Each structure stands twice: as C-alpha cells, then as structure tokens.
Amino acid sequence: MSPLDPAVGDLVLAARKGDADAWDALVARFAGRVRAVARSYRLNQADAEDVSQITWLRLVSHLDQIREPERVGAWLVSTASHECLRTLRRAGRHTAADEGWEEGIASADPEVDTGILASERDQALWKAMGMLSAGCQRLLGLLAADPAPTYEEVSIALEMPIGSIGPTRRRCLDHLRVQLARITGASEGSPRRETPT
Amino acid sequence: MSENKTGQPTDDDDDDILLAELRGAVNRIDPVPPEMMAAARSSFIWRTIDAELAQLAHDSVLDDQPALTRGVAAPALLSFESAGLTVEVQTVRDDGGCRLLGQLVPAQAGTVEIRHPGGSTSVAVDDLGRFAADGLPSGPVSLRCRAGDASVDTDWFLT
Numbered sequence: 001m002s003p004l005d006p007a008v009g010d011l012v013l014a015a016r017k018g019d020a021d022a023w024d025a026l027v028a029r030f031a032g033r034v035r036a037v038a039r040s041y042r043l044n045q046a047d048a049e050d051v052s053q054i055t056w057l058r059l060v061s062h063l064d065q066i067r068e069p070e071r072v073g074a075w076l077v078s079t080a081s082h083e084c085l086r087t088l089r090r091a092g093r094h095t096a097a098d099e100g101w102e103e104g105i106a107s108a109d110p111e112v113d114t115g116i117l118a119s120e121r122d123q124a125l126w127k128a129m130g131m132l133s134a135g136c137q138r139l140l141g142l143l144a145a146d147p148a149p150t151y152e153e154v155s156i157a158l159e160m161p162i163g164s165i166g167p168t169r170r171r172c173l174d175h176l177r178v179q180l181a182r183i184t185g186a187s188e189g190s191p192r193r194e195t196p197t
Numbered sequence: 198m199s200e201n202k203t204g205q206p207t208d209d210d211d212d213d214i215l216l217a218e219l220r221g222a223v224n225r226i227d228p229v230p231p232e233m234m235a236a237a238r239s240s241f242i243w244r245t246i247d248a249e250l251a252q253l254a255h256d257s258v259l260d261d262q263p264a265l266t267r268g269v270a271a272p273a274l275l276s277f278e279s280a281g282l283t284v285e286v287q288t289v290r291d292d293g294g295c296r297l298l299g300q301l302v303p304a305q306a307g308t309v310e311i312r313h314p315g316g317s318t319s320v321a322v323d324d325l326g327r328f329a330a331d332g333l334p335s336g337p338v339s340l341r342c343r344a345g346d347a348s349v350d351t352d353w354f355l356t
Contacts, residue, residue: 014250023241024238031233034237035229048333053237053314054234056237057339059240060240060244061244061339061352082259083355086258086355090258098288120234122225123226125218125219125222140216144219148220169212177215
C-alpha cells in the first residue's frame with residue numbers, strides 16, 4: 001500500500017461529512033496497525049484495548065483537524081504510541097518492558113483451538129518469534145500487521161530512523177530463520193539463500 | 198517483491214516471503230479481537246460538530262518528571278484548553294474504579310457530563326467551578342462542560 005494512498009484521504013474526508021461506511025473502512029484498514037503498536041509496547045490485553053479505543057475516539061474528535069488526510073495512518077500510529085507510553089508511565093514503567101512475545105500482549109495460545117486452523121508452520125513461526133530479542137519482536141510484530149504499515153509509521157511507533165528499518169528488518173528475519181530452523185529441525189538453517197553469482 | 202537483473206529471486210524476495218508468512222501466522226493465531234474492532238467502529242457515534250473541542254495542553258503523566266516510586270498509582274493531572282474555558286482534571290485510580298476531580302477556569306457554576314463508551318454521568322459544578330465523580334470505569338473519558346454560554350468537550354483521555 002502506498003504511504004500516500006489517495007483512497008485513505010478520501011475516506012477521511014467522507015468520514016468528516018458523517019459517512020459511517022467510510023469510518024468503518026478506515027477501521028478495517030488501520031485497526032491491525034493500531035493493535036500492533038500496542039503489542040509492540042508489551043501492553044496487556046486490557047490496556048491494549050483501552051489504547052486502541054482511545055486512539056479511535058481521538059480520531060473522531062480530531063477528524064476536522066487532520067491536516068494531511070492521506071497520512072492518517074501515521075497520525076493513528078503516533079497517537080497510539082503516545083497513549084502506550086502514557087499507559088506504561090501511569091503504571092510506573094518507563095519503557096517497553098522486556099517481557100517476551102508470548103508473555104506480553106500475545107496471550108493467544110497457538111495450541112488452543114480458536115476455530116481457525118493454525119498450521120504447524122504457523123505455530124513454528126509464532127514460537128520462533130518468541131525466541132527473538134525484544135527489539136526484533138517489536139519490529140517484526142509491527143511489520144507483520146495486516147495490512148502492513150509504512151516505514152514512516154514504523155519509524156514513528158518505534159522511534160527509529162527510517163533508514164535503519166530496512167537493515168534491522170533483514171537482520172531480524174535472519175534471526176527468525178535461525179530460530180525457525182531450530183524448532184523445525186529443517187534445513188532452513190542457513191541464514192539466507194546464497195545468491196547465485 | 199523485487200528481482201535482480203538476471204531475474205533470479207533475491208534475498209529481498211526471501212525476506213518478503215518470510216514476512217508474509219509471519220503476517221499470516223500472526224493473523225491466524227492472534228487476530229485483532231472482534232470486540233476491539235467493534236469498539237473502534239462504534240467510536241464514530243461520538244462524532245459531534247456542535248461543541249468546541251478543548252485540547253489537551255498539559256498531562257502530568259508524560260510532561261512531568263516521572264515519580265521515583267514504581268507501581269504506585271499517582272494521580273494524573275490534565276489540563277484542557279479552549280478559547281473561553283480551561284478544564285483541569287485530576288484522576289486517581291483505586292480498587293473501585295476511578296475518582297475524578299475537576300475545576301473549570303474561570304471558576305463558574307455549570308454541569309459536566311462525563312462521557313465514556315459505556316454511557317455517561319452528569320455532575321453539577323459548584324460556584325467555585327469544582328466538580329467530582331467517584332467509581333468511574335477505567336478507560337476512555339471525555340468531559341462535556343456547560344457553563345454560561347459555553348459548551349466545551351474535552352479531548353478523550355484515559356483515566
């Protein structure tokens with residue numbers, strides 16, 4: 001998705017005029033991203049729900065003031081990050097704690113039957129994520145939001161320069177491959193495929 | 198997805214594929230909870246265009262030096278400003294929910310409707326501009342303040 005997707009801006013303008021369908025479309029597009037931000041701050045489920053809800057309520061009250069409607073994703077990510085930080089501070093924590101992927105927001109248990117079939121591969125990926133450093137979990141967890149966030153949005157949420165996202169993403173995916181290979185015992189052990197010369 | 202000059206798959210392709218796999222796994226194992234989606238959609242009912250928005254001007258939680266004690270629920274002090282009215286709010290969390298104390302500046306009598314996603318509570322503002330409410334649910338709140346000719350909504354905040 002282009003960071004300057006004009007359709008997003010049109011949705012904001014339509015919602016401004018009271019179009020509830022346009023609002024629902026914005027939620028459908030960005031709810032995963034807002035939630036991924038909360039996850040990246042290791043909030044528990046209740047706090048993540050509060051952050052998600054206040055982020056959307058803020059957008060409702062600021063709809064008329066959004067200066068760049070096509071960049072509403074960045075606005076949402078910025079607002080959500082701000083509220084995550086506030087929630088941590090309020091609880092006497094000053095940074096995203098180094099709780100693991102599975103102890104944090106991700107209370108979901110891949111073994112539990114959620115009615116949706118998670119394949120063995122899914123479960124291996126989930127487990128491998130849990131073995132990564134907190135930094136890699138935060139970055140990959142955010143990048144794995146659906147639809148994917150822009151690098152600008154990632155940069156805002158994680159307070160990291162846009163230029164370092166690409167190299168860090170590459171390094172973290174290499175770590176993920178290594179952990180995945182340990183779990184599956186498969187031959188995916190080589191960090192990345194040798195490029196034919 | 199990118200290809201190099203020879204049309205061979207690149208490392209970037211491998212990374213894109215793995216990330217897409219991860220996205221699918223996260224989506225299946227831990228999707229956005231339906232109640233979170235529903236709450237986001239229903240936020241739209243709070244859209245109003247008749248009241249002036251009092252913007253958050255100060256928030257002790259983020260603007261002030263953090264307390265030295267960890268794990269103690271210190272009160273949060275927030276200040277919302279609009280052209281004609283400033284609303285100062287203190288929230289304290291306790292076992293029974295949240296206690297809220299407020300002050301209108303300039304001081305004047307009126308009413309405050311404490312709006313939260315589960316409903317709303319109205320409280321009176323005394324002649325000194327003070328108001329209070331107990332046992333509020335924790336979570337998002339906005340105050341609709343009416344005093345004299347002014348009708349002002351504070352921005353949403355977490356109690």
